[in-house]
Amino acid sequence: MGADMTKLDKMSTKCRIIHAAMAIAHSEGARHLTIDAVTVKSGLSKGGVLYHFPSKMALLEGLVIHTLEAVREQIETHMSHLRGRPNATLHALSRLLGDVLDETLTLPVALLAASAENPALLEPVRAEFRVIWNAIRSETTNEPGALVIWHALEGMQFMNMMGLTPGDKAQLRQCLAEIRTMIDELPDKERKSDL
Amino acid sequence: MGADMTKLDKMSTKCRIIHAAMAIAHSEGARHLTIDAVTVKSGLSKGGVLYHFPSKMALLEGLVIHTLEAVREQIETHMSHLRGRPNATLHALSRLLGDVLDETLTLPVALLAASAENPALLEPVRAEFRVIWNAIRSETTNEPGALVIWHALEGMQFMNMMGLTPGDKAQLRQCLAEIRTMIDELPDKERKSDL
């Protein structure tokens, strides 16, 4: 249990750092996401931050990996509640967006911060997106239709994060509901529906 | 004509600077978009760059405004070819995306670069997006449906820019074609069509 405590502490401190980094990236802009800023925001010392992430690249890498991991977990949780349902992956993604619509600390924030420093840091995200896309396309016969829906979901997340969405949250909810009916109307791989 | 020449030269130099800034932001990441980097890329001197844009904020502001202006012009050009057609604004946006799908120097690149320095720089974009949204919603009775389509278009642009889109360009073209049929099936404001 001692080991567990140690591990938990380590994780929670790392989380504090990453959380601080996300908050800075979102409110101040990726340009002002500096180690010193993270130091202040997280309440640690510079040495403390650099103890966990020996360089800024490592920090951003950690930020991407950590956020990606969280996303993956949330998707899997939703997926487990959707077993057997047609187009379960798209449904899971739509639920994920529903969860995340009010939060500010989302995957796109991490993407922006990381790509500002080094676009190559997005590689693990690309890999994950390929996996997601393969899951999506394996569930429907209408690939272009599914791709449109996925792009709509991602577009909502991006625009919402940058504060570019017009109208209020009710409108976004309505938009999300529309997307969900579109997913329901997507042909299943087994029993190809109408059209 | 002397005055015209002067004005043209001035504009072309400003364009060179902005073009250089965009290229850097896209290839190196917003973090490395520095005045010095722009100096080198544009072939000017530091003083020369700062003569046209007296600060980095001014440069980024110029970058956003300039890109937004270009987008607005392209939309209006497409709109003039779509006079009277239902949901003309969405159609214009879809054509714009078609034009831009292969280019790397797009509005989102400017958005990322600007928001990395100062999120407040996105305000003119927000204003423009409100205008676009009002145009879109004025043309259909199915607002949520239109919003989904718009988000899909923006999502495609963002994901394409960050290299997150899976599959090849043919797939994207197919996706865009799908979006266009969806726009065609959107109810017009006058004669509300099926369902």
Place this chain on the structure above:
DNA sequence: GGTACTGCACCGTCTGGTCGGTTTATGCAA
């Protein structure tokens, strides 16, 4: 003794911005 830090001094480089100066284009009078 190892892990997880704090606190701080320090370094080299990068960055935004200033400033004095130079070149180039323009306008105008002799």
Place this chain on the structure above:
DNA sequence: TTGCATAAACCGACCAGACGGTGCAGTACC
């Protein structure tokens, strides 16, 4: 046409501060 004043366009050395990162002595805890 020439000469010259004036301003716009541009150059590049320089500076102060920010930034990423190092190194190390010390501490608290298991």
